[in-house]
Amino acid sequence: MNEVSLLYNYLAIGGVLFALGLIGFLVRRNMIVMFLCAEMMLQGISVNLIGWGRYHGSLGLPGAWGGQMLVVFIITIAACEAGIAMALILMLARRTGQLDSAAWQDLREEGQPAFVDRQVPEERTEDRIWPQLTPAGIQPPFDPDLPIHRPRV
């Protein structure tokens, strides 16, 4: 296999993955999606490092394992980050009741104008379709005394 070409391909794919994560982090408002996009940027960097490791290995350089070592540490840091971010996001969501990062715009600098949504688009009907599980097992007997509607899961 052409190793230089493989290196270039991995660098290009890693760069595009990083850029997609960057777009998502800048554009989306849901805190969970922002976090996933941060992880996606880390993935792009990992792809780059793995490509470099392979290339240096094909040249027979002594530091060829360094790329994979760095990715081991990236995974460690990502796990730490996920733990902290989960606790933070749960706490923030409990305070405001939503995952919107614009709900915390009170923390902006003094003199900055507030961000106001122009118009909220209506949810289309084709977006309201949820995945359905195929029914399995025995249907339990219907008890009319039990409440049918659960307001909150």
Add this chain to the structure above:
Amino acid sequence: MPMLLAALPTWEHVLRCPTFWALALGALGLWLLLPTRLRFGNGLGSLLVAVAGGLFAYDLPHLGNWLDQSVFWILAMVTLGAAVATIASQSPVYSAIWFALSLLGTAGLFLYNGAEFLGVATVVVYAGAIVVTFLFVIMLAQPEGHSPYDRLAWGGLPKVLGVVTAGLFVGLLTFMLGRLKDEAAKPIAAEALAQAHENLVANDGILTEKHVANLGRHLFSEHLISIELGGTLLLVALVGAVAIALHGRPRLDQQIEEALR
């Protein structure tokens, strides 16, 4: 080996480059796909992004072997396509699931490049732990699923700026690596190929049979202090997460008041 900046571009050079058109079309397609989505944004945006991906793949240097090339293209397509769907999905649950698929593609890319342990670790740690944890967080924090702020971006201007920034970023990156690409396009001698393969499957090479043993040896000899620091960092993050979660919980009298309300 010099790898930066083949030559200063002329306009003709830029306009004839498929990567330039791939980035322009991809940026336009992403602008259509991202929320706030236009009426026909979904289909048109997907089409534009697919065309852009095809152009981008067309401009990548060939790996020299159709089997390798097709495996690489499939893995890259899964990774990048799922990444686009992650940032374009309006429901965070679908975003998380698409991100898991993107991680599977990345793990395939790792496996393909001789990082077997890291490919498996990515699936286990990311897709197995992080994405599932975040699905739980979505379930706890946003049980109704769809929300208005997922249908909105920050507004028109930040969306345009984000897409343009990312397009310029990738364009600058591929442009700066121009000489590496010229190098990759040259035909390669059989002896150099054999030498590279020999280096890779040597006793300490990346593709050796004792991959995990070698990885562990390097990890616990050259990077011993780093791995200790990494373990300490995990412990600190664990304590910090518990502290934050307990601190954020409302007190008992507030809970009772809220339950009675």
